[in-house]
Amino acid sequence: MKADADNGSERTPARRSQKEATRQRVLAAARELFDTHGYQGTTIREIARHAGVAVGSVFTTFASKGEILSEVMQSRLDRLYGELDRVMPHLRGSTADRLRTMFAIHFNFEAPNVRLFLSHIAAAYDWTLPPTARPYGRTPRLQEIILECLDKGVHQGDVRPEARLQDIVDLLMSAYAWTYRLVVTEGADAKRLTEVMDRQIGLIAEGFQPR
Template sequence: MGVREAQKLATRRRVLDAASDLFNEIGFEDATVRAIANRAGVSVGSVFTTFTSKADILNQVMQDRLEQLYEETGRVIPLMRGSTADRCRSLFAVLYAFETRRVKLFLAHIAVAYRWDMEPTARPFGANQVFRDLMGQWLAEGIGRGDVRPDADIGAIVDLLLGLYAWNYRLAASEGADADRLTALMDQQVGTVFEGLRPRG
């Protein structure tokens, strides 16, 4: 790698670190590109040589965090046991514990998913196929084990669970709810969902 390329990568890293901190401290809307550049110690022009917009920066910040999340979940997912509901509860507990460490950053990630001007390359909240596939697999196995009814619409259930997970963050935004409170609420909601998924008869 040449000196210029190394400098460009170093600048990119400083911008991402600065943006991550600012998004978490003051929120996505209030963190301007100029403020990000100032925090990173680079010019605004340097930011735009690598990123197309503030939303593009957020997208990359979240992609980087996703790698960290995969590392954490990769250690615990193989240890998850019990019913399909229990496995889902465990997964969401891990996700809440991870994302509430930088909750304003994650709230920004959710919010950007609903912007009309979202970047075409963005991977908004809900687009994570890894966790969607994992829950789909658990639900299919639950049908096989008999704790999920065989006519269950797996895709719809995954959407519902992810919707509940995101919806609960309103309490983090409005009331400062922590991971324990969000997890307890999600546990109840998962119980309600899976009560309706019990095999009939």
């Protein structure tokens, strides 16, 4: 009996290791497919084939295609948010200028895999996503960073105290996502996207500055 128990305890870590290996293969395959085929053009079956695993193995690890994309993006976004957490407290200038710097960092970070980020945005409009999926718009850390910037602006006097900060966050996030259309329509690079976003931030800032 003891030998059986020992064998069982050895098999459990092995199964866990195999499951994690499958998970990583699925994520690596999905990352490549989302970046080349887009969100709508990528299927669970294609992800499984590309990863060299059974379709059933994908579904035992992830609840949906949207959840797979969320996991792919989370590891990337954690690095981005870590960089913003490091930089933002040291920025000087107006709230609008600090927002411009923040979004410029975003654009430059996503530039090498911009189509992957377009998939992240596209998933936000998939109404079949389960609550566990976190497409663009369901990433609370981004909203928190923007709110922190705006709240600092209230204290330094260039954001009206009565302004509805969450409404400003929504406008900024909408403008940011909409600006990415230029990647599709004109092949815009990070510099071009930043220029357009800078102007949009200026317009939004006219609404939240003291009158």
